[in-house]
Amino acid sequence: MRKGLLTALLLLCLFVFAACKKDKPGEQPGAVTGDVSAGKTEYQFVSEDFEQGNRPGTMGNAMLRTEKGFYHYNDTLGGFRYYDVATGKEMFLCNKPECRHDGNEFCVATNGKYTVLDYCLYGEHLMVFAAEVTETQVLYKVLALALDGASMDEVATVLELERSPDMSLYASRMYLHRNKALLTFATGATPYQEDTMHYGVALLDLNTKNSSFLDEEPLAKENAEATGIIAYGNYFYYCRKEGKKNVLHRRHIENGTDETCKLLTNFTGGYAVLEEDYIVYLRRNKKTLCTYRFSTGENEEKVMLYKKVPQYDIAGNLLFETEEGVPAQGLVTDGTYLYVLQATNHNVLQEEEDELTFSESACVRVFNKELEEVTVIEMTEQLPLTEFETGSDVFRMFRTTYNCGFRYLGEDIYWCPCVAVDHQTLEIHVFHCKRSDFLAGEPEFSFVYKYSEW
Secondary structure, eight states, X not given: OHHHHHHHHHHHHHXXXXXXXXXXXXXXXXXXXXXXXXXXEEEEOOOOOOOTTSSOOTTSOOOEEOSSEEEEEETTTTEEEEEETTTTEEEESOOOTTXXXXXXTTOTTTOTTOEEEEEEEETTEEEEEEEEEOSSEEEEEEEEEETTSSOEEEEEEEEEEEOOTTEEEOOOOEEEETTEEEEEEEEEESSOOGGGOEEEEEEEETTTOOEEESSSSSSBTTSOOOEEEEEETTEEEEEEEETTEEEEEEEETTTOOEEEOOOOSSEEEEEEEEETTEEEEEETTTTEEEEEETTTXXXXXXXXXXXXXXXXXXXXXXEEEEEEEOOEXXXXXOSXXXXXXXXXXXXXXXXXXXXXXXXXXXXXXEEOTTOOXXXXXXXXXXXXXXXXXXXXXXXXXXXXSTTTTEEEETTEEEEOOEEEOSSSOEEEEEEEEEHHHHHTTOOOOEEEEEEEOO
């Protein structure tokens, strides 16, 4: 009987332990978990696919969304910020009691130890590509920030460099996909001098924390800069200059094989991956949409991008509209549809001044996979615009360059234009609509929130 009682107690303890482990707060399917040993957090990442919408745009314009709120890095305030949807409040991403958020080494949001280069959401963490700069070294690192601002941990050190007195760090990027990270580096003299630039590309395995490099030298003048990076399926895609040509590569994330895509001449570097065997790309000054299939090497010109452009006289009267080839500023795909971003400058007469200025209008053209046009949305007509008066001047500016202002996230679409409040202040305004309404040509954008960029 005593033996049976001990067995029952043992089973009960095992059951309680299992139940406690299952219900551990903050540990959900797909989350990053940390096992602490010897004072260091060792992260084990659950594999996720790259999500184009939940990362900053090419010009830094960010809008990273979770179910509870939005994240961005604020250049003006010098730290990571979080906007809580439930309360409508924006705050530093740091929950340490009595923290001054002044760059101290314990602050998650503003830690002055690191220079932030790039960031995105991955594995229930805000992942950060950063550089730790000392008097003698530059150490490139990948960090993991808890989404509630409770912790900042170093995941891996990717590259260590000797620091020269006039060295500056330039645009560097991070792309996370299936537990691999593709990272780009760029350094040069201060101030910027093109002939001093050094480039490099690294691949980091998040499971082993080991790094490898695409070139013989991790960072060198001879290395071509990698741009236009996309991750899809089993591949990282990237562009490099070979002479005067833009060449598109794709590299297998497991076996490391690298192949070039034999595209038509005058490839501009802009492209989107719709399927693993099918891409759409831009050529001829970004005014022509072409398709390419890897399995057959087949190229085909499909669509010439035109837009009606208004022409005004000095009195501001509309004279006529012309159809002009308008370059695409960016291509974005959700796997089913292709969104082509275009922007047009045209002259407008100021109401109280006899002079012409220019304004920028933006549109998004939507195509299906066969590149048949589904709808055209004039973005500047859809958004509830706001004018900011400073003295006698009114400033309004919308940046549609690349894909920094356009986001698709699941069934939601966001448009994040930059608005110039005055000569020194630039704000990001975030608007939202449902993807189904956008595809139907009837988007109803609503204002979500805004924040200062600088």
